[in-house]
Amino acid sequence: MAFALLKYGLGFGKFERQFPKQKDLKDSYDVVIVGGGGHGAATAYYLARDYGITNVAILERGYLGGGNTARNTTIIRSNYLTPEGVAFYDESLSLYKDLSNDFDMNIMYSERGHFTLAHTDAAVRTSRWRAEVNKHLGVDSELVFPNEIKKICPQLNLSEDVRYPVMGALYHPPGAIARHDAVAWGYARGATMRGVELHQKTEVTGIKRSNGKAVGVETTRGTVNAGKIIQCVAGRSSLVAKMAGFKLPIKTVPLQACVSQPLKPFLDAIIVSGSLHVYISQSSRGELVMGGSTDPYGVYQNRSTLEFKEGLMAHMLELFPFLGEVKILRQWAGMADMTPDFSPVMGETPVDNYYIDAGWGTWGFKATPVCGKRNAEMLATGTVPEVLKPFRLSRFEEFHQVGEKGAASVGH
Amino acid sequence: MKILNCPLNGPRNISEFICAGEVEVEPDPNRCSNAEWAEYIFLHDNDAGVVQEWWCHVPTAYWFIVERNNLTDEILRTFPSTEIFTKRQEYSRPDQEAS
Numbered sequence: 001m002a003f004a005l006l007k008y009g010l011g012f013g014k015f016e017r018q019f020p021k022q023k024d025l026k027d028s029y030d031v032v033i034v035g036g037g038g039h040g041a042a043t044a045y046y047l048a049r050d051y052g053i054t055n056v057a058i059l060e061r062g063y064l065g066g067g068n069t070a071r072n073t074t075i076i077r078s079n080y081l082t083p084e085g086v087a088f089y090d091e092s093l094s095l096y097k098d099l100s101n102d103f104d105m106n107i108m109y110s111e112r113g114h115f116t117l118a119h120t121d122a123a124v125r126t127s128r129w130r131a132e133v134n135k136h137l138g139v140d141s142e143l144v145f146p147n148e149i150k151k152i153c154p155q156l157n158l159s160e161d162v163r164y165p166v167m168g169a170l171y172h173p174p175g176a177i178a179r180h181d182a183v184a185w186g187y188a189r190g191a192t193m194r195g196v197e198l199h200q201k202t203e204v205t206g207i208k209r210s211n212g213k214a215v216g217v218e219t220t221r222g223t224v225n226a227g228k229i230i231q232c233v234a235g236r237s238s239l240v241a242k243m244a245g246f247k248l249p250i251k252t253v254p255l256q257a258c259v260s261q262p263l264k265p266f267l268d269a270i271i272v273s274g275s276l277h278v279y280i281s282q283s284s285r286g287e288l289v290m291g292g293s294t295d296p297y298g299v300y301q302n303r304s305t306l307e308f309k310e311g312l313m314a315h316m317l318e319l320f321p322f323l324g325e326v327k328i329l330r331q332w333a334g335m336a337d338m339t340p341d342f343s344p345v346m347g348e349t350p351v352d353n354y355y356i357d358a359g360w361g362t363w364g365f366k367a368t369p370v371c372g373k374r375n376a377e378m379l380a381t382g383t384v385p386e387v388l389k390p391f392r393l394s395r396f397e398e399f400h401q402v403g404e405k406g407a408a409s410v411g412h
Numbered sequence: 413m414k415i416l417n418c419p420l421n422g423p424r425n426i427s428e429f430i431c432a433g434e435v436e437v438e439p440d441p442n443r444c445s446n447a448e449w450a451e452y453i454f455l456h457d458n459d460a461g462v463v464q465e466w467w468c469h470v471p472t473a474y475w476f477i478v479e480r481n482n483l484t485d486e487i488l489r490t491f492p493s494t495e496i497f498t499k500r501q502e503y504s505r506p507d508q509e510a511s
Contacts, residue, residue: 238457238458239458247458248455248458249454250456250458251456251458296427299483300460301485307427396455397446397447
């Protein structure tokens with residue numbers, strides 16, 4: 001790194017662009033991807049790599065990976081509750097493990113072990129349920145009790161002299177964190193290397209339809225025709241779907257998070273408590289990454305509230321009392337597209353040729369690879385892959401939801 | 413701390429309230445199709461801008477309507493639901509013809 005800096009600084013060696021220069025929009029593409037975050041870039045990557053479809057444009061309103069891809073707390077795990085959810089997220093986790101090699105770029109995938117704490121009998125029961133579903137489907141997951149937690153994570157306060165003592169936990173050793181920006185960059189680089197066009201600062205302002213079929217998009221830089229369109233948006237899913245002419249089962253609510261000042265590495269595990277609305281992990285930079293629950297009411301705004309910090313810190317100090325003196329470095333909010341059953345909305349829509357990848361509340365980052373891979377399969381072959389079928393939009397009118405109580409920030 | 417002006421209890425801390433979603437016209441559950449009912453229950457406009465929503469003051473279980481701008485997080489107006497819903501909602505029985 002230092003030598004490379006010196007080499008380029010002194011003018012030796014030619015600097016290679018990570019992404020090709022942005023060109024003018026073409027008149028038409030085989031596939032137009034609305035949204036240049038992790039999911040959009042991943043879809044383009046697998047389309048180009050696995051199916052050789054490279055006449056593809058990613059249209060991004062802001063900049064690559066600048067939306068909710070940059071605003072999550074980067075936790076990757078597959079210990080969900082429903083068999084549909086476990087299969088889906090476990091495929092994602094196994095793809096994540098090879099991403100650094102695939103990209104030839106370090107995404108800093110770091111396996112830490114993941115604890116979901118239970119503070120009530122009901123939560124212990126749900127943990128056991130989740131552990132059994134997970135084990136049945138081949139996912140490494142176990143219900144553990146305070147004496148075992150103490151061995152793996154001695155930092156955690158397991159005292160009974162707190163408002164909500166820890167009664168047990170769901171332990172998921174493959175739980176990991178990764179560098180979220182690198183995931184978006186790696187996918188976008190792999191896609192653009194193979195000929196996909198990434199158009200940043202290009203906002204989609206309308207979806208052109210004819211005879212119930214989506215045929216193109218209007219953008220701030222002109223109109224383009226499209227063979228197929230996929231919406232890979234988070235935080236504005238309902239607004240984009242409205243342009244295409246249908247409604248989604250989504251309420252958009254901010255989810256706030258923050259990081260502490262950097263500390264020496266002391267916390268290996270990822271600690272989550274659904275009942276206390278806390279999740280915490282230490283990044284490779286040493287910062288504690290902390291998140292809470294979604295805000296009590298929806299706004300389309302990244303504002304910060306004192307209530308969030310007060311609530312989060314009060315609970316966090318019960319788990320880690322020695323952090324009382326540690327300062328908050330920065331905080332932000334992402335827009336969580338919450339669905340009523342805490343599962344995403346994937347696959348076909350009421351509009352032909354228009355596909356969707358939406359409904360990412362608190363579970364979007366960890367699903368990035370599987371979404372990209374399966375979206376690409378769906379766009380290339382024209383059939384919806386089995387693993388996506390449970391998450392179809394029409395499940396709501398069939399009253400066949402996938403109730404995912406294993407989602408983050410969901411109390412049990 | 414954000415203050416919400418409850419039509420019954422006056423200005424109160426917003427943490428005393430819950431937001432229950434958009435004001436919509438309820439279809440007759442015994443006469444509408446599954447798709448219509450699912451749309452009413454699950455699908456939302458989820459608009460950005462000025463929206464009208466049901467809110468409830470939890471300690472007094474008082475339901476009313478709030479008009480607010482969700483882009484600026486400003487509460488524009490709060491009013492009793494009788495401003496919009498002027499008569500009682502009647503439900504037909506499943507075994508009766510709709511009148």
